Amino acid sequence: MAIDSKVVAQVAHLACLQVDDNETAALSERLNDILAMVDQLQQADVEGVAPLAHPLDVSQPLRDDQVTEPDVRERVMPIAPAIEEGCFLVPRVIE
Amino acid sequence: MSWETVIGLEVHVQLATASKLFSASSTRTGDEPNSNASLIDLAMPGTLPVVNREAIRHAIRFGLAIDAEIGRRSVFERKNYFYPDLPKGYQTTQLAEPIVGAGVVDLQLEDGTRKSVRIHHAHLEEDAGKSLHEAFSDETGRAMTGIDLNRAGTPLIEIVSEPDMSNAEEAVAFARKLHAIVTSLGISDGDMSQGNMRFDVNISVRRPGEPLGTRTETKNLNSFRFMEKAIKLEVERQIDVLENGGEVVQETRLYNGETNTARAMRSKEDANDYRYFPCPDLLPVLVSEEEINELRDALPELPDARKARFVEAYALSEYDAELLCADLATAAYFEAAAKQGGDAKLAANWVMGELTARLNADDIGIAQSPVSAEHLGELIQRIKDGTISSKIAKQVFDACWAGEGSPDQIIESKGLKQMSDTGELEKIVDDIIANHPAQVEDYRGSDDAKRKKKIGFFVGQAMKATQGKANPQQLNQLLQQKLNG
Numbered sequence: 001m002a003i004d005s006k007v008v009a010q011v012a013h014l015a016c017l018q019v020d021d022n023e024t025a026a027l028s029e030r031l032n033d034i035l036a037m038v039d040q041l042q043q044a045d046v047e048g049v050a051p052l053a054h055p056l057d058v059s060q061p062l063r064d065d066q067v068t069e070p071d072v073r074e075r076v077m078p079i080a081p082a083i084e085e086g087c088f089l090v091p092r093v094i095e
Numbered sequence: 096m097s098w099e100t101v102i103g104l105e106v107h108v109q110l111a112t113a114s115k116l117f118s119a120s121s122t123r124t125g126d127e128p129n130s131n132a133s134l135i136d137l138a139m140p141g142t143l144p145v146v147n148r149e150a151i152r153h154a155i156r157f158g159l160a161i162d163a164e165i166g167r168r169s170v171f172e173r174k175n176y177f178y179p180d181l182p183k184g185y186q187t188t189q190l191a192e193p194i195v196g197a198g199v200v201d202l203q204l205e206d207g208t209r210k211s212v213r214i215h216h217a218h219l220e221e222d223a224g225k226s227l228h229e230a231f232s233d234e235t236g237r238a239m240t241g242i243d244l245n246r247a248g249t250p251l252i253e254i255v256s257e258p259d260m261s262n263a264e265e266a267v268a269f270a271r272k273l274h275a276i277v278t279s280l281g282i283s284d285g286d287m288s289q290g291n292m293r294f295d296v297n298i299s300v301r302r303p304g305e306p307l308g309t310r311t312e313t314k315n316l317n318s319f320r321f322m323e324k325a326i327k328l329e330v331e332r333q334i335d336v337l338e339n340g341g342e343v344v345q346e347t348r349l350y351n352g353e354t355n356t357a358r359a360m361r362s363k364e365d366a367n368d369y370r371y372f373p374c375p376d377l378l379p380v381l382v383s384e385e386e387i388n389e390l391r392d393a394l395p396e397l398p399d400a401r402k403a404r405f406v407e408a409y410a411l412s413e414y415d416a417e418l419l420c421a422d423l424a425t426a427a428y429f430e431a432a433a434k435q436g437g438d439a440k441l442a443a444n445w446v447m448g449e450l451t452a453r454l455n456a457d458d459i460g461i462a463q464s465p466v467s468a469e470h471l472g473e474l475i476q477r478i479k480d481g482t483i484s485s486k487i488a489k490q491v492f493d494a495c496w497a498g499e500g501s502p503d504q505i506i507e508s509k510g511l512k513q514m515s516d517t518g519e520l521e522k523i524v525d526d527i528i529a530n531h532p533a534q535v536e537d538y539r540g541s542d543d544a545k546r547k548k549k550i551g552f553f554v555g556q557a558m559k560a561t562q563g564k565a566n567p568q569q570l571n572q573l574l575q576q577k578l579n580g
Contacts, residue, residue: 087241
């Protein structure tokens with residue numbers, strides 16, 4: 001798969017990144033280089049090799065269902081740019 | 096030519112855990128906004144998720160209940176999208192290796208036929224926070240959205256069905272069955288009014304024998320009634336579009352229950368590409384055979400088994416038993432009322448009749464019923480022992496519903512006890528006969544068939560005189576005896 005300026009713009013949009021039009025050509029070149037490396041990996045013979053979701057051969061430790069986290073509201077609210085009645089405020093989003 | 100409807104469901108069920116899926120903050124609702132949002136829920140840099148064992152066990156319980164393959168190894172992935180109530184910028188969910196594999200749910204439809212709906216899989220994921228669109232503005236007066244992250248990170252299972260349903264009734268029956276299963280398992284309270292169980296419905300139509308049509312998804316339906324209406328509305332809309340030569344567009348739709356209308360939310364062109372990938376912060380979750388066996392052995396009674404027991408133990412019809420087993424709270428209420436009242440059939444009739452009607456009218460669940468199972472049991476006892484008639488029982492029920500006390504207290508304080516003293520009733524009957532010579536003459540001049548109708552006048556008078564407290568059988572007997580003379 002080759003990445004062109006259009007794909008770069010779309011991925012940037014999905015990731016909420018601001019990318020200027022004059023940057024997309026250079027970015028697509030670099031992304032294509034990465035994909036070329038992935039293509040090389042694709043050529044490896046993985047017949048009989050199980051897919052790997054994680055490089056470590058360990059499993060997820062589980063936690064008992066107990067509430068131990070303190071209420072941090074008073075500490076985090078002042079960090080937010082806008083708050084009201086205990087809510088964080090963001091510019092209006094309506095679907 | 097006819098159309099065929101194809102329906103599949105995605106059902107989100109909030110799991111009944113004390114703490115969240117990846118953090119040890121409380122899942123409690125009704126608290127001050129953001130007071131149950133920990134640094135992990137807020138996606139503060141440097142925090143790491145730790146998986147709640149009970150959420151895993153709840154998901155496995157569901158899998159066992161629908162006879163599904165349990166994922167001995169399941170993997171959490173990141174579903175990437177931006178929305179203010181999702182602080183991390185991704186939802187941690189499962190995709191390629193879910194905790195619950197393919198299973199099946201059996202339904203009994205209203206016409207008595209049975210149907211199986213296949214479950215494609217069920218996976219664990221975290222809920223988002225809540226966006227509050229009302230009444231917020233910044234200092235310049237610009238309208239703002241308030242964000243409450245108390246719900247962020249609450250564990251859900253998303254149950255994905257195969258497109259095995261072919262009309263709204265089947266879809267609702269399936270949804271009800273899932274509700275009965277998760278509440279019986281105790282893995283969710285199933286409270287739809289709180290959004291703790293919500294349904295996304297995928298709908299398409301086609302001519303019989305043709306390949307599947309383009310589908311739309313109607314999201315976030317939170318009552319069985321709305322679900323039924325929304326499906327009917329969307330099926331009609333799609334048929335209308337196609338019959339007028341148009342094309343159905345693949346889109347997400349929002350249903351408004353108040354107006355019974357729906358509108359497109361987003362179409363495929365701007366559908367999100369979620370760029371899933373395995374979450375590097377979480378390791379694969381492994382489940383042992385021992386744990387699966389332990390959970391299987393400890394499964395509680397499931398709806399189908401309960402229904403069979405109700406038919407057997409209480410001599411109820413299949414249909415009555417199915418209705419009473421529709422959710423755990425109703426089943427438990429019925430059993431308690433039947434036990435105390437000593438009459439299962441009467442208890443079933445009251446629960447499915449008067450009680451359900453009042454719950455629906457006031458739009459509350461059985462758990463909030465002002466008439467408790469013990470109250471109803473007491474009421475049934477009084478009907479059975481002849482203290483009150485069925486008609487008076489309705490009056491007592493209403494008073495009990497209004498919070499005027501227990502049935503016994505109400506019967507006592509309102510003096511509703513059925514008149515059992517024949518002498519007193521006889522005097523009233525004598526008075527009525529003496530005061531209505533014309534009606535008595537008319538009655539006596541009629542044949543048997545007409546008398547049966549005409550006696551109603553005297554019954555009415557006597558009931559009026561006794562405020563409905565006369566024992567109906569006794570009264571009828573007395574009247575016939577005196578009038579037929």
